[in-house]
Amino acid sequence: DAGITQSPRHKVTETGTPVTLRCHQTENHRYMYWYRQDPGHGLRLIHYSYGVKDTDKGEVSDGYSVSRSKTEDFLLTLESATSSQTSVYFCAISGQLVGYTFGSGTRLTVV
Amino acid sequence: AQSVTQLDSQVPVFEEAPVELRCNYSSSVSVYLFWYVQYPNQGLQLLLKYLSGSTLVESINGFEAEFNKSQTSFHLRKPSVHISDTAEYFCAVSGTNYGGSQGNLIFGKGTKLSVKP
Numbered sequence: 471d472a473g474i475t476q477s478p479r480h481k482v483t484e485t486g487t488p489v490t491l492r493c494h495q496t497e498n499h500r501y502m503y504w505y506r507q508d509p510g511h512g513l514r515l516i517h518y519s520y521g522v523k524d525t526d527k528g529e530v531s532d533g534y535s536v537s538r539s540k541t542e543d544f545l546l547t548l549e550s551a552t553s554s555q556t557s558v559y560f561c562a563i564s565g566q567l568v569g570y571t572f573g574s575g576t577r578l579t580v581v
Numbered sequence: 582a583q584s585v586t587q588l589d590s591q592v593p594v595f596e597e598a599p600v601e602l603r604c605n606y607s608s609s610v611s612v613y614l615f616w617y618v619q620y621p622n623q624g625l626q627l628l629l630k631y632l633s634g635s636t637l638v639e640s641i642n643g644f645e646a647e648f649n650k651s652q653t654s655f656h657l658r659k660p661s662v663h664i665s666d667t668a669e670y671f672c673a674v675s676g677t678n679y680g681g682s683q684g685n686l687i688f689g690k691g692t693k694l695s696v697k698p
Contacts, residue, residue, distance in 0.1 A: 501684075503685070503686070505688075510590070510690060510691075511690055512587075512671055512688040512689055512690040512691045513625075513671065513688040514688070515685055515686075515687070518685060528685070560624070560625065562686070564686070569615075569627065569630065570615075570627075570686055572624055572625045573624065574624045575624050
């Protein structure tokens with residue numbers, strides 16, 4: 471989607487390895503979010519950020535950490551990937567009165 | 582905290598039939614409500630939203646949803662579906678207080694709409 475990009479789009483990694491997903495925005499929005507999507511569960515919030523260096527946990531934060539050193543970048547790290555973290559990960563941004571915009575997603579497979 | 586329940590995980594219908602996808606929410610604060618659509622192997626697209634004003638909101642492709650505060654519902658309807666409407670539909674809620682955890686967007690588990698010829 472315009473103004474928000476995720477990288478990589480696809481990744482296969484081995485159990486136990488660290489993985490970092492990147493979300494980049496050009497909209498200068500304050501709020502950024504990481505969700506994971508799994509069949510039968512919809513989208514669940516992992517972590518969110520309300521400003522540079524300000525982050526908080528969502529519903530399913532165990533095994534994940536985030537960092538936001540610049541307004542435009544929000545990184546999601548799987549500290550030691552497990553098969554249960556195989557999922558599609560979506561980043562989103564939001565600004566007051568403009569609603570939410572979602573990235574195209576990252577498909578992560580942990581083998 | 583908010584939560585969303587989508588009452589049907591799958592809805593099969595025939596082309597040109599009407600359809601209703603049900604969504605109920607719970608919240609201790611005032612809410613904004615959304616419907617998103619996800620076509621196979623694609624990302625999320627905003628279908629329609631209720632922020633304030635008229636409780637009946639419409640999308641450009643014929644869907645509509647009505648905010649019913651007393652029943653805490655935001656059901657999605659279309660009077661005549663097409664094959665191209667086959668997709669997964671997600672209802673979502675956020676608090677109206679921008680900022681803070683209650684402003685986060687919370688999703689239901691999704692309803693797969695399958696339109697058959």
